Amino acid sequence: MPVAPSAHRAELATSFARELEAVGGVFLGMVTPDRLASRIVTVASELRAKTVAIGQSLSADMGAIGEALERADHTIVRTVPVADVERAAMRARVANADLGIAEADFAIASTGTLAVVSTDSRPSSLTLLPPASLVIVQIDRVMATLAEILTEMGPQRVAAHRLTLITGPSRTADIEKRIVLGVHGPKSLHVIVVWPDHD
């Protein structure tokens, strides 16, 4: 019997959520696009994030999210293309943000991984410098394996920009092989899956 597409998606999302939590990430559930901004405002206030760094949109409406956060009294740092002289200042602002919000290009269900392409308006710093990281991913971007997303992207897109695979918060086991989170990158990683027909 052929698997209905939505059942298959649900299965991938469930597996992604389980693997993400297994590596210390936090799965914040699935939301419809119209509820995304309000969900993010709730998360940002729960995390007590005064300053939030946010990139440009991939497919989610980052403009609306930024405005909703501003209305809720969060200070917003918007990453935009920078000239060389502005780079250090922009970096410092992202580094001082309490939360970075980015959208992943893909997610891998079998490992709980996010694949994020870094461009001029969506820098790698968003998922690296702030102590907390919130990543949005569209349900149709959740794939089963790493091989699948590399095939989907193809050599040209992989080589066009820096691609980072993120599997959980930054971690180390360098002291007596005990796992400690947040050594250089974010201490916490939160993920929201956007699902248009989900209710």
Place this chain on the structure above:
Amino acid sequence: MAATPKGDFFESSRAAVDDHELRRKLESASARHLDHFAQVKAEFPFYDDERDTAHRIKTNAIAHLDELLIELTTKLEARGCKVFFAEDAADARKYIVELAKSKGAKNVVKGKSMTTEEIELNDAFAGAGIEAIETDLGEYIVQLRGEKPSHIITPAIHLSKEDIGQLFTDKFGIEYTSEPEKLTAEARQRLRAIFLSADFGVTGVNFAIADTGTLIIVENEGNGRLSSTMPETFVAVMGIEKVIPKLSDVSHFLEILARTATGQKLTTYTSFITGPRREGELDGPGEMHVVILDNGRSAMLADPVLREALNCIRCGACLNVCPIYRRIGGHAYRSVYPGPIGSIISPNLFGSAAAYLPFASTLCGSCKDICPVKIDIPRILLHLRWKESTGKHPLKWPGEIRRARSGARRFARLARHPRTVRLMGRLAAALLKPFAHDGYLRRMPPPFRNWTKFRDFPRPRPQKRG
């Protein structure tokens, strides 16, 4: 060739065997690693298939290394990287340090890289009056102690959390704590400030994809990402064997590397870096250099048996299963590459001082069983032993080993005469009979007394011939 490690393997290994605290630390870390590994392996039914695939891809890549390196260089240059081929460690050091000087680098950060340990890059920086800071937590800790890493993956495996707590108190004047969370937070804060002002970054490379010119860096902490995105000048250092043909090859390696190295499905961060930053981008270096290092590797390539060792992806798993490594730890090997795979690589890199290492193995085969790219380590060790013992310059063995070896040679001669052996066996059985109780010898006369100090020995009996 790189600098020869100082000291004597026999002295250092003997000292390490007597260090019970070191053994406790190694055993607990190795056991934890093997637990994690068993768990992820059980959940991944394709593990052995992926190992076969990885072995095949790597063997094929090593066989076509010349073509792949040309392709990689062309692609890297097309992406705006500057490529430098370093014949040996001195070449690589000179290029990198001169580059740092020409850039007026004040703040050099390093991601974890065994290749830069191999070429002793930090000493070269220090010689030029430039301080290079190791940013991987384990590397940072051993650098603060003025030591070398003792494990490929876990550089500070030989230290307890108390050792590290004391180190931080001594170096930073902070209140003593042995809590890994607090120690990590302290290092994060100190290193973050350094990262934000870093102007020169150096990391290693895990894989280089020839057909796209993409370098892949695998890590958990984020220091590799920071070292390769924050500084204006970025240098990636890779051995010639790191190149693989195409993008679709890489998932096979990534699926197994983290599983064997750390018991994770994937490492936290895997960066695919293709050239310096693009126009308008916030992150990435303005200038990117790739140093491709030979340093004895092409000599390994020339030897049809040794060549297989170039398949190594530096996961460190063979160290954790090795009964020798687990007794003596990494420092005793006197090489940045310890353990079974290190015993193969080191003699090529460091020459005569490491020539004893292929003999420091029980040939039990655990390393071969766990190797994610299925390198037949015991076979290569035997090959190196054979080369050494038939070579022009025989090794100088310490007295007790010379005695053991001549004993073995005498036994080999004796064993050619089965009648004599049988006769001696009967004689031994008769002589030892009065010492036996319930078929076991509890105490034997010298020179066998040490054997029975801790274990019983079954009484020799003449075999009934059937």
